[in-house]
Amino acid sequence: xxxxxxxxxxxxxxxxxxxxxxxxxxxxxxxxxxxxxxxxxxxxxxxxxxxxxxxxxxxxxxxxxxxxxxxxxxxxxxxxxxxxxxxxxxxxxxxxxxxxxxxxxxxxxxxx
Amino acid sequence: xxxxxxxxxxxxxxxxxxxxxxxxxxxxxxxxxxxxxxxxxxxxxxxxxxxxxxxxxxxxxxxxxxxxxxxxxxxxxxxxxxxxxxxxxxxxxxxxxxxxxxxxxxxxxxxxxx
Numbered sequence: 001x002x003x004x005x006x007x008x009x010x011x012x013x014x015x016x017x018x019x020x021x022x023x024x025x026x027x028x029x030x031x032x033x034x035x036x037x038x039x040x041x042x043x044x045x046x047x048x049x050x051x052x053x054x055x056x057x058x059x060x061x062x063x064x065x066x067x068x069x070x071x072x073x074x075x076x077x078x079x080x081x082x083x084x085x086x087x088x089x090x091x092x093x094x095x096x097x098x099x100x101x102x103x104x105x106x107x108x109x110x111x112x
Numbered sequence: 113x114x115x116x117x118x119x120x121x122x123x124x125x126x127x128x129x130x131x132x133x134x135x136x137x138x139x140x141x142x143x144x145x146x147x148x149x150x151x152x153x154x155x156x157x158x159x160x161x162x163x164x165x166x167x168x169x170x171x172x173x174x175x176x177x178x179x180x181x182x183x184x185x186x187x188x189x190x191x192x193x194x195x196x197x198x199x200x201x202x203x204x205x206x207x208x209x210x211x212x213x214x215x216x217x218x219x220x221x222x223x224x225x226x
Binding site: 004031033035040041042043044045048056058090092094099100101102103104105106 | 154155201
């Protein structure tokens with residue numbers, strides 16, 4: 001059984017640019033949730049994907065978007081980057097109908 | 113929406129002592145409460161969880177208690193060791209709807225002094 005993986009590990013972008021982050025879910029898991037963790041804070045829910053469709057969204061603007069692929073891996077896209085988007089982006093995989101979420105190592109994004 | 117408050121924000125104990133972290137939640141529909149441990153630069157790691165039909169759960173030195181009436185739950189770590197030093201997050205989830213969103217507290221930095 002493989003765990004949740006994310007790429008890249010670190011990324012530096014400038015304001016206004018766009019970024020794509022990737023997540024591979026744990027073997028057998030069909031649901032991926034994305035969270036943003038600012039420094040010194042708890043993770044905040046961005047959205048969740050199940051069967052390639054968005055299945056719930058937190059208080060994030062539309063410039064945060066995502067995809068899920070048939071193999072259950074997922075992407076998080078952020079357009080028009082702002083300085084406040086600097087954070088650790090975590091994905092978590094789970095089984096639909098199951099509460100337990102397992103986190104990946106995260107992608108640390110720095111926006112200059 | 114759900115709101116989770118966590119206290120204290122920092123906690124320093126001597127090795128061998130017990131540590132208690134408390135959380136309150138606002139949504140009475142929440143029915144799943146996990147605790148995550150996050151070491152510096154690492155992923156949040158699930159250490160224990162409890163569902164609303166259970167009042168207490170133990171796993172070796174770690175225990176969690178839940179009071180649904182008061183809407184609070186607590187993490188208890190006994191016989192603390194230096195490797196327990198980390199940030200601990202509580203979270204709540206309402207799994208009655210179509211998505212399973214975790215709402216986290218702001219975290220507790222636990223330092224265990226040798």
